Amino acid sequence: MIQLEHLSKEYNGIRAVNDITAGIPGGEIFGLLGPNGSGKSTTILMLVGLIEPSAGRCLVNGLDVARDPIAVKQQIGYMPEDVGFYPTLSAMENLTYFGRLYGMDTRTCAKRTSELLSLVGLEGVIKEVSGYSKGMRQRLGLAKALLNDPSVIILDEPTANLDPQGVADYRRIIRGVAHEGKTVVVSSHILEEISKVSTSIGILSGGKLVAQGSWQDLAGNLSARSASHVTIHVETQDPIPEFSHQDLISIDYERDRHGAVITARSDLRDAVATHLAQNGVRLRELSREGLSLEETFLSYYQVAG
């Protein structure tokens, strides 16, 4: 399991991660969500022991990452966003080298390497990694992350370069390892990806953890938040005159002003209809829709910002 206790990181006086406290139990697939620059990668780098926190600490299975990095790294499998390997070595040679760094003996390493290459669909590929596509490297990255049979697996943007089959394979593998009781942390800015695999999520914005909980808990909050944001589509036969209201968040007019998308804190359809009628504008359509998942998460970010 993973515990983050008041974790902070500063770069040249700027707080990239700001006082994060969270706990992720074993068997969970934790989705770390946030826009670019929200502090996801910095949090992960501290968790993996590649950078030291400015304040606070990370615990992996009760071990402090900063104080006992070797023991922690022995229990972690990590795949960075920009996964890189030794280009002049084959997949097998790369994994064998890393296996030896984990202290695996030659026989165990060879067996494990073959299993994993088969699992990620790279069995029989003997060419050097320099000839791999980005997707193949991503697959190899996943195999590397599982090499030492870790109890904690940390994946940074794992599906960025995968094709649909690769994404499906990845999801199957991740669910499988979580089922074995391992803790999986998946960082991404792609909401759909997180929503498909994770059992709980944390939302980062501006270096802060603005929301955290199980998928169900957060979905409840999302519904409540969705209810407080309304999107209205307007189509008219005549140009729409300027509209203002105290609950109005934004209004995007089409170029010829025969259409607009209104975002508001309350349902303004009556106010819009009245406004159009008063100005002699003939209405074609006035409809309301709920916020999409992305828009809802955006609202989290906006609140935090």
Place this chain on the structure above:
Amino acid sequence: MAGSRLFTIAQKEFFDHVKSRKFLLIFGILLVVAIVGMIGGIAEYNKSLDQYNRHQSATSSDIQGYMAEKPSILGVFSSVATYLVFVGGVLGIAMGFDLVSKEKESKSLKILLSHPVYRDEVINGKALGGIIALGCALGVVLFIALATLLVYGIVPDGNELVLMAVFGGVSFLLIFSYFAIALFMSTAMDESGSALIYTIIIFIVLSVLVPTLANDTVMETIVGSQPELPQELIDQMQAPVNSTGSEGVFMVRNSAGSSDAWKQFNGRMQAYWEKRQTVHDTLALFSPTMNYETITSSVTYKTASSAMAVGPGSGKVVSASFSIAEKQETCVENILGKILANIVALLLFPVVFFGLAYVRFMRLDVR
């Protein structure tokens, strides 16, 4: 376990080096120039040996000069050293300039450091792998050099074997110096291209610019001009007893050497060369190349074999390699004593630059 990880990294680095095209190419060039140098050196040695034998058979007792000393087998290595000073430097740079920067570029450094390894194990392993590869390359070169000697029927004695080992050791230190400089630049720069360019700049400064400060023009500015041979002594000179090349070499006879004028001139000349040597030695401490040349010159008896020479009719001393030593110092202990400071200085270069590379790597931001 820690030793095992270090060994694993060193082993990978070693095989990366010996399988890389650039290593094989430069190593091939190094082998060729070593063999060519050896063959040239052996021809020179045989010529000197013939000359020595002729001198030994001559009974003329009033001839003075250093040619009376039997030529050393180590002289054969002087031309190898001339090539090695450049090709070896290039080999060291080629092996070190992208050791860390390549990992940054390929993003494999982040992956590597996420494994249960300490950073010092990574940088030490990289250095160790490089050192072993360099050692092997140089070992092969020296082995072939020794084999070439034996093929030509030249068998070194114990002292000469010790000096050959010293030659090999300092050659290794020279290459390792440039390897350490390149390794440091590789940790300091994000791109291999930049690391290479900065390393080449340092190489040029240390192997060309600093030695330039020891040339005649700059030396004259620092220590003044060389004393001229008084007319009185020129008049006392006899006809040439030996000649090499178109200009001819004139040997000073004993009659001139015993005069007061000669003693005064000799004293002035000795003081001049001592001063010049001090400046040269001081400069040499700041250049691995100069250090190496100083050491190999001593080991291969290059300086001791020179004799004072004057240009025909000009009366000016034209030899730029006037030896302070009255007698050739063939004793291993004496030679090592003379070059100890240079060996220490040559050792300092890799130590300092590897230390800098170590510190830089330990603080490296792997974001």
